[in-house]
Amino acid sequence: MAADPETLIERITDYASRPDPYPLYAELREHGVARQQNGSYLVGTYHEITALLHDPRISSDRRNRTEPDEAGDEEQGIPPSFIGLDDPEHHRLRSLAMRSFGPPHNPGRIDALHGEITRIVQDLLAQLRTRDRIDLVDEFAYPLPVTVICRLLGVPTEDEPTFRGWSDTIVSGLDPARGADPTERQRAAADARRAMGIYLGELAASRRGNPGADMLSAFATDPGPDHGGFNQIEIMTTAVLLLIAGHETTVNLITNGMLTLLRHPEALERLRDEPALMPRAVEELLRYEPPVQMLPQRTPLADIEINGVTVPRGAPLILVLASGSRDPRRFPEPDRFDPGREDNQHLGFGGGVHSCFGAPLARLETQAALTALIQHLDAPRLVEDPPPYRRSPVLRGPRHLLIDHDRAGG
Amino acid sequence: MNGDPRDGRIVIVGASLAGLRAAETLRDEGFAGSLTLIGDEAQPPYDRPPLSKQVLLGRVSAGDTGLPRRRPVDAHWRLGVRATGLDPLGKRVLLADGTEEPYDRLLIATGTRARPWPNPEEAALEGVFTLRTSGDAAGLAARLDAGPRRVLVIGAGFTGSEIASGCIERGLAVTVAERGPAPLVGALGGTLGALAAKLQRAHGVDLRCGVTVTALEGDRAGRLIGARFSDGTRIDADVAVVALGAVRNTEWVAESGIAAGPRGVTCDAGCRAFDMYGIVTDDVFAAGDVARFPHPLFEYQLLSLEHWGNAVAQAEVAAHNMVNPGPRRRPHLTVPAFWSSQFGLNIKSVGVPTFSDQVVIAQGSLKELRLVAVYGYRGRVTAAVSVNQAKSLEYYQRLIETAAPFPPAPGAADQGESPAPVPSDVPDPKVLSHGPTVALTGHLPDRRLTLVQPGR
Ligand SMILES: Cc1cc2nc3c(=O)[nH]c(=O)nc-3n(C[C@H](O)[C@H](O)[C@H](O)COP(=O)(O)OP(=O)(O)OC[C@H]3O[C@@H](n4cnc5c(N)ncnc54)[C@H](O)[C@@H]3O)c2cc1C
Ligand code: HEM
Numbered sequence: 001m002a003a004d005p006e007t008l009i010e011r012i013t014d015y016a017s018r019p020d021p022y023p024l025y026a027e028l029r030e031h032g033v034a035r036q037q038n039g040s041y042l043v044g045t046y047h048e049i050t051a052l053l054h055d056p057r058i059s060s061d062r063r064n065r066t067e068p069d070e071a072g073d074e075e076q077g078i079p080p081s082f083i084g085l086d087d088p089e090h091h092r093l094r095s096l097a098m099r100s101f102g103p104p105h106n107p108g109r110i111d112a113l114h115g116e117i118t119r120i121v122q123d124l125l126a127q128l129r130t131r132d133r134i135d136l137v138d139e140f141a142y143p144l145p146v147t148v149i150c151r152l153l154g155v156p157t158e159d160e161p162t163f164r165g166w167s168d169t170i171v172s173g174l175d176p177a178r179g180a181d182p183t184e185r186q187r188a189a190a191d192a193r194r195a196m197g198i199y200l201g202e203l204a205a206s207r208r209g210n211p212g213a214d215m216l217s218a219f220a221t222d223p224g225p226d227h228g229g230f231n232q233i234e235i236m237t238t239a240v241l242l243l244i245a246g247h248e249t250t251v252n253l254i255t256n257g258m259l260t261l262l263r264h265p266e267a268l269e270r271l272r273d274e275p276a277l278m279p280r281a282v283e284e285l286l287r288y289e290p291p292v293q294m295l296p297q298r299t300p301l302a303d304i305e306i307n308g309v310t311v312p313r314g315a316p317l318i319l320v321l322a323s324g325s326r327d328p329r330r331f332p333e334p335d336r337f338d339p340g341r342e343d344n345q346h347l348g349f350g351g352g353v354h355s356c357f358g359a360p361l362a363r364l365e366t367q368a369a370l371t372a373l374i375q376h377l378d379a380p381r382l383v384e385d386p387p388p389y390r391r392s393p394v395l396r397g398p399r400h401l402l403i404d405h406d407r408a409g410g
Numbered sequence: 411m412n413g414d415p416r417d418g419r420i421v422i423v424g425a426s427l428a429g430l431r432a433a434e435t436l437r438d439e440g441f442a443g444s445l446t447l448i449g450d451e452a453q454p455p456y457d458r459p460p461l462s463k464q465v466l467l468g469r470v471s472a473g474d475t476g477l478p479r480r481r482p483v484d485a486h487w488r489l490g491v492r493a494t495g496l497d498p499l500g501k502r503v504l505l506a507d508g509t510e511e512p513y514d515r516l517l518i519a520t521g522t523r524a525r526p527w528p529n530p531e532e533a534a535l536e537g538v539f540t541l542r543t544s545g546d547a548a549g550l551a552a553r554l555d556a557g558p559r560r561v562l563v564i565g566a567g568f569t570g571s572e573i574a575s576g577c578i579e580r581g582l583a584v585t586v587a588e589r590g591p592a593p594l595v596g597a598l599g600g601t602l603g604a605l606a607a608k609l610q611r612a613h614g615v616d617l618r619c620g621v622t623v624t625a626l627e628g629d630r631a632g633r634l635i636g637a638r639f640s641d642g643t644r645i646d647a648d649v650a651v652v653a654l655g656a657v658r659n660t661e662w663v664a665e666s667g668i669a670a671g672p673r674g675v676t677c678d679a680g681c682r683a684f685d686m687y688g689i690v691t692d693d694v695f696a697a698g699d700v701a702r703f704p705h706p707l708f709e710y711q712l713l714s715l716e717h718w719g720n721a722v723a724q725a726e727v728a729a730h731n732m733v734n735p736g737p738r739r740r741p742h743l744t745v746p747a748f749w750s751s752q753f754g755l756n757i758k759s760v761g762v763p764t765f766s767d768q769v770v771i772a773q774g775s776l777k778e779l780r781l782v783a784v785y786g787y788r789g790r791v792t793a794a795v796s797v798n799q800a801k802s803l804e805y806y807q808r809l810i811e812t813a814a815p816f817p818p819a820p821g822a823a824d825q826g827e828s829p830a831p832v833p834s835d836v837p838d839p840k841v842l843s844h845g846p847t848v849a850l851t852g853h854l855p856d857r858r859l860t861l862v863q864p865g866r
Contacts, residue, residue: 054802056802056822056825057822057823061823087799087823088778352805353801353802
């Protein structure tokens, strides 16, 4: 195969690459900054990615692209949420959302979830232990974060089937290589966002009379600082963002985590003996098999030079985080999974002003989940390797992960 | 030095942030010899930044800021005893209790102390404070708890401004007196100084700039009752905090032939102290607030910093170099950085803002109280200061490290309306009440400095 760097994005997004995109990332790093046939630019080296994540001239707002997206979000959908906005708007909305999620206004929120997360984990495990073959995704890694984010937001778990459909559609709209019918896919994504936004907005509005301790109640009732609180549209976009982020990422970290540990039995043994190592192992997973492989949303607001290549203003700029986290110029032996790795400033949660809002929650969930799994699953074995993957090259992870284990009590 | 650098006797004078981190690094690097820490404060190492923040607000008690230990250091601790002299030929540190400690290698980490109010009688009035030690903070916090009618803060550098902010947050009436044109102007220049002034006033501080305190007045019982200013005015006040900056604790080495003076102990990039002739020693090292060291990003001028992060980084480099042979030694090159919180603002700085001729608001705006000010010197970026926008600083740190052109390239999404550079207006430190917390002090380990004996 002619290794043409201009086709890297096609090859990375090709579904056949899903189980192991890492050789393509290595190829990308050799080219520094790779211009693609479709006019976008890929960056895959650690130091360049961190520089760009902190560069105030790099916009997260797709409306700054010279060639606007086919599906004009404007008419059909709702405006971007703060992940797709720049400062100062981004900062205003992120801070408002943070008021009910973390410090300084709500420093105990995530810690307070600890007990609840443990309970959910135990409930899910109790069911797993009754059968010798389990699908880790459907029966554990998906329900856990979804239950948690629903509790946190105050969304009834019974409605899960409805918003799971919306969520899938929204995520497929993120695909950077525009497949067969990009316009159709993006329009469907915009519709789904709007539907989910209306659903969550109505839920929030219904809490105004009798607010609970959940975040939607806080969104609807918090008068905010001097700038004021959220308006109704902002509640919709923010709630959609949190529900999706809480839905589509942690599931992959837990699943990738178990997959990686089953592929590295010595690491699994070590963690069983040394549970205190788990926080570090989770960081290593975020480096080695990160749920968010790339950020496809960036756009320079001015012509910028990266490693001698000028990326023109308005061009799509794709930061391949998963490649940066395996850059040998930053990490010794980057392709080795080392649960005790030190100095591990991976890119798994992004960086700069948009760095992951939910990171403390994601860490807590994943640490609890993996600790419980390796303690309670007896002699777990992969049924197929590689497992079948989900479509998305951006939010990458197995669609199913079948595991056999020795059932409790024989 | 005989034989293995990982063996022998190491003595550290100054048992605070730099001293402790150096001790930990020595052990991390495999130093197996004997290690002695000498400190004139009785309590084990503690952290100072909270003293003017959480402690003054009553959120943390002054006794609770002990520094977390990174590892056991297996050291001989000599706390509560002052080093009074150094005999570099005999390789011994002389102590106030008449004993001495021999060394093969020595680290000077004696930091600074608060500059006292110049009139000793007035300084002794009940109600007059300085703030450097945890004892100082405990006394001041207790006094603030008692609800004084008015607090006078003398000097509006970082420490003075933080104290004023704490008092306001506690609902106390505060007057701030500063000889310079604005608070923080000595560290951050005119633009942010003006912002600080506006903010202090908006929070209700009675801010008086361009004046000096000419007298502190006491009653018969020796209690502070008021203060007079150079403009002829006078206030009633029952607490005064003297925040005139710091004095480097170098007197104890003044006679030793080490290049030490009011600006600190001069050392090279590897933290080795110079002697007074400018010859570098190989067994005496310096780190932390007491050190004065050359920095390539600032034309190799000698920098004096009073920054927490610098104390840690420099202590680590000094310790590494104390136990490693020449070719393995490392330079201390980290870009200076510090933070402050006051009046609801989180201020962070990288680089040296005073090493500048121009400044530009590169992101955000003064109006929004959220911004990044970028400083340039002769067309390159030398510093950046963020206000409530700390996450943006890393980008500018990179620009400083690579001596990127100033003003920085336009195009930030949150760039202000008029991103035109203006003069940075950093005043001559002489016009300020308080000493600067960053100072560029020329190139030479100047012999004359050793002849100026402060406070004697
Ligand atoms: C109130 C306050 C607020 C601060 N806030 C910030 C901030 O927000 N951000 C920031 O970056 N920095 C801040 N700093 C500065 C920071 O605390 C210092 O940079 C740091 O303490 C320097 O550490 P050091 O070990 O070099 O010196 P020091 O902490 O000064 O320690 C020196 C030690 O040596 C002892 N000593 C001195 N002479 C002798 C002797 N002859 N014999 C024996 N022992 C001796 C001293 O008693 C002291 O214990 C603040 C400082 C203060 C006082
Ligand atoms: C393992 C799980 C997770 C991973 C790997 C992850 C990763 C990331 C990454 C890489 C970004 C940066 C996006 C960008 O720069 O454009 C991000 C942003 C974000 N994440 Fe996460 N995330 C995870 C879990 C969560 C959870 C559980 C939540 C919700 C509670 C969440 C909420 C957010 C939000 C709101 C943003 C946008 C932040 C902003 O734009 O300021 N994430 N996440």
